[in-house]
Amino acid sequence: MLTRFIARPSAPKPPLLLASSLVFNIGFYAVVPFLAIFLRDDLLLSGWAIGLVLGLRTFSQQGMFLLGGALSDRYGARLIILLGCVVRIAGFLLLGLSDTLAPVILGACLTGVGGALFSPSIEALLAQAGTHSEKAGKRSRAEWFALSAVCAELGAVLGPLLGSLLSGYGFQPVALAGSGLFLIALLVLFFTLPATPKRATELKIVQWWETFRQPRFVAFIIAYSAYLFSYNQLYLALPVELRRSGGSEQDLGPLFVLASVLVIVLQMPLARFARRMGAARILPAGFGLLSAAFVAVALFAWTIPPQGWLRLLPSVLLITLLTVGQMLIVPVGMDLIPRFAGQHNLGAHYGALSSMGGIAVLAGNFLLGGLLDNALTPSPAAVIPWLALAAVPFLSALAMWRICRRLPPPAI
Incomplete structure (x- = not known):
């Protein structure tokens, strides 16, 4: 029974x-x-x-x-x-x-x-x-x-x-x-x-070190990891900007809704556009947008925030530029992995990509998180953390421009 x-x-x-x-x-x-x-x-x-x-x-x-x-x-x-x-x-x-x-x-x-x-x-x-x-x-x-x-x-x-x-x-x-x-x-x-059904074989994970024998792939995933680090600032840096501007945790919900609406409306058109333009153009541009998101907040960080909804303008710019940059970067970046892997050990290559992103978030948040204390109140010092955050994807944009010029040809 x-x-x-x-x-x-x-x-x-x-x-x-x-x-x-x-x-x-x-x-x-x-x-x-x-x-x-x-x-x-x-x-x-x-x-x-x-x-x-x-x-x-x-x-x-x-x-x-x-x-x-x-x-x-x-x-x-x-x-x-x-x-x-x-x-x-x-x-x-x-x-x-x-x-x-x-x-x-x-x-x-x-x-x-x-x-x-x-x-x-x-x-x-x-x-x-x-x-x-x-x-x-x-x-x-x-x-x-x-x-x-x-x-x-x-x-x-x-x-x-x-x-x-x-x-x-x-x-x-x-x-x-x-x-x-x-x-x-x-x-x-x-x-x-x-x-x-479960497999009767022993648990086996593809050797990670095999993916790191390709210097260009290693350079790619290090540069690409700046995407996850930058996008995770929605959880670390965005609340700091809301505090500076006089906002509250109630403002987080509508801002995250804005990000999701942008993805729902624009992801497919931007993916088609990115495919036409090619990785050598799109990836540097996408990481450039991530950098511009933090520069946009830096332009306001030293000023006294205005009254009303305009106080949220830096946060809206941050959300919008980060999200558009993400929509350009992710489909193109994920599509490039088989070109590095040669259609072999794809799981290990995608796993390496994800793990490098996790390492970047851990190391970046630890090294730069303390600087964000300076951004809690309007002052000239409040600009410095945002410029430091902007430098990370900017360096990746330069690296991607160089890496993508010499990519292996697509697998047939």
């Missing part, structure tokens, strides 16, 4: 996977964008400590992606998705119940590890379900992945709005609510996800 009650479907259902992406992003974006404010206002941490916590969180997710995919192959996607939910619940509980630095750091890292576990598994199941759908003459696999991106972006819109609406209760109650949301998702997925 019990076995019949908990019987699960034999194949993954795409709508369930799309709903999972939506719910996971709502839970993530309702909590994590507000973490820096909690660390500064409630735990009274300095800029370098906040940068360290946020960097560790990002690194724990980006650096674990390859391992998460390998575990999914070995033990089955269902088990690893459920485990990822449990780990993220534990992370949110620590954030919601802790008032000292050590458990907060652990909680932040666990939120990242949880994502690294369930994200590759969700993608693997969606690929499987999309293949079945395509063979049946229904929606293609590419269309299911496009719908998944839309659902994920919708979650990125609703999450910050929900976090803003609940911000009056404080960060920790919102983190506890996030853990409750993932607990509900865990229970639903436990009864609805199909059992997935």
Whole structure:
């Protein structure tokens, strides 16, 4: 009787996977964008400590992606998705119940590890379900992945709005609510996800050092890592600018909605434009836009902010330029990886790309986060942190111009 009650479907259902992406992003974006404010206002941490916590969180997710995919192959996607939910619940509980630095750091890292576990598994199941759908003459696999991106972006819109609406209760109650949301998702997925076959072979991860035998690829991923470092400043530097301009955590929600709307409206047209222009032009231009985003804030950082909505103009410029730069960089950059890999060990090459980005966020936030304390109040010194942040993607723009001129030809 019990076995019949908990019987699960034999194949993954795409709508369930799309709903999972939506719910996971709502839970993530309702909590994590507000973490820096909690660390500064409630735990009274300095800029370098906040940068360290946020960097560790990002690194724990980006650096674990390859391992998460390998575990999914070995033990089955269902088990690893459920485990990822449990780990993220534990992370949110620590954030919601802790008032000292050590458990907060652990909680932040666990939120990242949880994502690294369930994200590759969700993608693997969606690929499987999309293949079945395509063979049946229904929606293609590419269309299911496009719908998944839309659902994920919708979650990125609703999450910050929900976090803003609940911000009056404080960060920790919102983190506890996030853990409750993932607990509900865990229970639903436990009864609805199909059992997935696991491989009988031992867990094996492609040797990382093989990807580092290509000097041009190493140079590329180091330069590309400035993208993730720059975009993660939405979690570290943006709250600092809001403080300088007299804004509050309630302003974060609409600003993140702006970023998501830009992606939904402009991503496909910009991707087509980037493909026509080519990597040698687009990547330097994209990193130039990331640099310009920080320069735009530097132009205002020393001034007394105006009254009304104009005080948010630097934040809007930061969000807009970072997002447009991201939309130009990511499709082109991801498309270049097979040209370095020669269609061999693609997983290891993409894993190296993600891990280098995590290292850049960790190191960059730690080294430059302390400078952001100078940007909390209008003064000439407030310009310096933003120019330092601008220098990172600017150097990558120069590097990409040189690297992309001598790229290997596309594989046929």
